[in-house]
Amino acid sequence: MQYGGGGNAFSNLISNGSYSFSNPVFAALASYSSMTLLKMLGMSTYTMIQRFRTGNFPTSEDDIYKPLINRFSHFSSTTKSKNDIVERARNNHLNDLENIIPFVLIGFFYVSTRPKFDYALWHFRFFFLSRILYTIAYQAPLPQPTRTISWLLGYSTIISMTIPILRSIQI
Template sequence: MTALTFDNPVFITYAIAAALMVLKIMGQGWMTVYRMMKSNAGLVNPEDLRATPLNPDPRPEQLDLNDYVDRSRRMHRNDLENIPAFLAIGLIFVIAAPPGWLASLLLYGFVAARLAHAAAYLTAQNHEVRASFYTIGSLFVIAMALFVLWAALV
C-alpha cells in the first residue's frame, strides 16, 4: 500500500480534512466579496473607486473601514496564516504512517477547531474564545510536526 493513495485510510482522512480546509479558505474569500457587494463598502484600493458596471457611482467613503466586510477579511487572513501549515505538515504526517485513530484525532480535530474559530469570529466572540480555538488547532498541527520529526529521526 502506498501512503499517498486512496487505498490508505490515513490518506483518505487527510484528503477529506484538506479538502474541507481548502473549501473554507476559498469560501471565506467569496464571503468577503459578498459582504463588499451587499454593503457597497469595504473597498481597499484607490483604483476601486473607478466607475464600473458593478460600482457605477463610487464614493470616497467606500474606502473607509467597514467592520462587516473587514471581519470577513480578517477571518480570511487568519485562515491563510494557519491552514497552509496544516496542509503541508498533514501531508508529511500521512507519509510518516501514524495510527488511524491518531490521524483522525489530529486531522479532524484541526478542522473542528478551525470551524469553531470561524464561528466564534463570525459571532464576534471575544479574543479569549477565538484564541482558545486557535490554540487547540495549533496544538494539533504541532503534534503532527512532532510525530513527523520523531518518525524521521528514529
C-alpha cells in the first residue's frame, strides 16, 4: 500500500470493510475476543473471591476485611503466607494476561490479511477452547500434561495467525 495522498492504510482497511461487523471474520474475532476477555475478567473476580474465602490478602491495608472474613469464613485470616488456592487463581489470571492480550492484538492484524472465514473461525475457536481447557486444568487441578497441551494449543494458534501477517508485510 502506498502512503500519503489517498489516505493511510488503516483508513483504507476501515473503508473497505475489514474492520466492520459486516465482515464475518472481524465479527467472529470480535465475538471470540469478547468471550475470551470476559473469561479473563472472570479470573480476576475468581481470584478476589478466593482471597476473601481464604482470608489471604497481599498487603496489610487489606486487614480491614479480616473481621468480615472471620465472621463468614471457616478459614483463618491471620496468615500472610501464600495460599495454594489463591496462587492458582492468580497464576491462571496472569497466564490469561500473557496470552489473551496478544491473541486480540494479533487477531486485529490477522483480519487485515483477509483470511478465509473457515480458517479464521477455527483459529478463534481453538484459542478460546484452549483458554477454557487451561483454566479447568489449572483450577481442578488436572494432571500434567493437560495444562501444557492446552497452553500449547493456544500459543500455536497465535503463531499460526502471525505467519500470514508477516508474509503479507512488504517493507
